[in-house]
Amino acid sequence: MNGASGRRDDAVRDERDLVRTLRTAAVQMEHRDLADGVARRRRSRRTRRRVRVALAAAAVVAVVAGTAAIVSRPDGHRRAEPATITLPGWDGIRSAEELWPRAVVRVPAYDSEGWRTQVATSMSATEVLLLAKAGKERRLEVYDAARGTIRILGSIPEPQNLRYVAVGTRYIAWYTGPLSGGPVDFWIMPRAGGAARRVGQVAADVDSFGIPDDTLVWSVRGGGGVYRMPVTGGTPQRLPGTDGLRLTSWPWAAGTGSPLVQNRIVNLETGESTEVSLPDGVRTMQCHPEWCAGARGQRGIVQRVDGSEPKTLPQELQPRGLLGDRYAIFGVLDEPMKRGVPLSIVYDFETGVMAKLGERPFAAGDGAVGNGYSTSPSTTPFWWTGSRVQDAKEYIVLNLAAVPR
Incomplete structure (x- = not known):
């Protein structure tokens, strides 16, 4: 009896907590842009509290506009309806240079020898490959942002059909070959530079x-599995249980329900697999x-x-993909000749x-x-x-390696 009473008391407290949260959200939306309010609410929660509040939310009848309501799906599962993020106007969004001045560099x-450069990827918080x-x-x-200089690492033999580059703790790797169909040749160079x-x-x-470390890892197009091979060469080994997976960023891989929809996330080191809760x-x-970005209907979404914590993005923002380990990039739709419109928007999942x-x-079409x-x-x-x-x-x-955490 005491246990049942305690659970009822917990439910009442959770319901009151939720109502207070919703009221606070309404005040925040009146005085600051919604993205900042979402970030503050998110930092104040703990995972357990978020789960308990979600269970208590079914008892709440009135929901403040712009916060997440809990609804029942036809399959019996409960899912939060997404909040809608509103834009404060382009002038109300700060530039990357203003937000993260040490992370933005001009390359x-x-x-100095007149060779044309192209940005490949980050090597550290101060180095761009x-x-x-x-x-x-x-x-x-490598461009050294601390010194403002470019240093040569080494030549790429047989550069025809060069595709992609990856940076590890000891080596830089790349492969050459056709755009699809294979075969491909893997190459490495010491991270500090030298012969390939x-x-x-x-x-x-x-x-x-x-x-990662002294091993090349790759996935095969069409869900053909994930393989590994030491940098000393040898026979590739297929990692068990990787059918249908595509390597995203070691040790993570993703399963796909369709070419454009990831439905699970797998840690290839631990074997842990997490299903992605996909909205209708x-x-x-x-x-x-931890985070996802995509599109539902004609609107971008994050969750x-x-x-x-689902959110629907303004219709002006269209998903273009993920960045780093906690960001997404969105293209911008607006009047073609309108001044002040950004080329793209970077969204930080952790802070909003x-x-x-x-x-x-x-001039329309300039800049990209x-x-x-x-x-x-x-x-x-x-x-x-x-x-x-x-x-x-x-x-x-x-x-993004130089953005403060």
């Missing part, structure tokens, strides 16, 4: 790869270990992997903060955002001015 589009080319030659270089070495050829249609009508969904990347020039040469979620989104990247004199790079 020359040409090195570059792919440089002159005629048919290719080499790897061919690891071996793999008769596979590689779609994603990485280099989802068209696309990509997930980090946790378990479906909690949005950051503008660049600004649309007056690139992601680099990594198959993992990019850590170096960059942008430039001008109608073609070939005309750029410099790149403005957001190095």
Whole structure:
């Protein structure tokens, strides 16, 4: 009897807590933009409290507009209806340079020898890996933001059909081969620079790869599994239980219900698998270990992997993919000739903060955002001015490895 009474008291307290939370949300929406309010509420919660409040929410009749209501789905499961994030206007969103000044660097589009550079990925909080080319030659270089200089790492042998680059703790790796169908050749170079070495050829249609420690890992297009091979070469080994998985960023892989929708997240080191709670009508969904971004109908959405904390984004923002380990990037839809419109928006899942990347020039079509040469979620989104990247004199790079935590 005492146990039942205690549970009733807990439920009453949880219901009161929820009502107070909703009232607080209403006040926050009146005095600050919704993204900041969501971030503050999220930081104040603990996981257990969030679960208990979700259970108590069924007893609440009135729900303040803009917060998440709990509804029953036809399959009997309970899911929060998404809150709607509103834009404060483009002038109300801070730029990446304002939010994270140490993480935004300007990288020359040409090195001191006149080689054309292209942003590949991040090597550290102060280093950006570059792919440089002159005629048919290719080499790897690194831009040192602390010194403002470019250093040559080494030449890329047989650069024809160079596809993607990955950075590990000891090596930089890349592979060459056709866009699809295979086979591909894997190569490595010491992270500090030096001679490149061919690891071996793999008769596979590689779609994603990485280099943790002294091992190459990759997944095969079409859900053909995940494989590994030491940098010393040898016979590739298929990791057990990886049918239907695509490597995202080691040790994480994703299962797909369709080519555009990820339905589970797997840790390949521990074997832990987590189902993604997909909302009805989802068209696309990509997930980090904790967070997902995608589209439902014509609107972008973000949520946790378990479906909690869902939010619907303004119709001006369209999902373009994931960045780093906790970000997503969204394209911007607005009037073609309107000034002040950002090229893209970066969304920080953990804080709810949005950051503008660049600004649309007056001439329609000028300026764009690139992601680099990594198959993992990019850590170096960059942008430039001008109608073609070939005309750029410099790149403005957001190095997510340098964003304060």
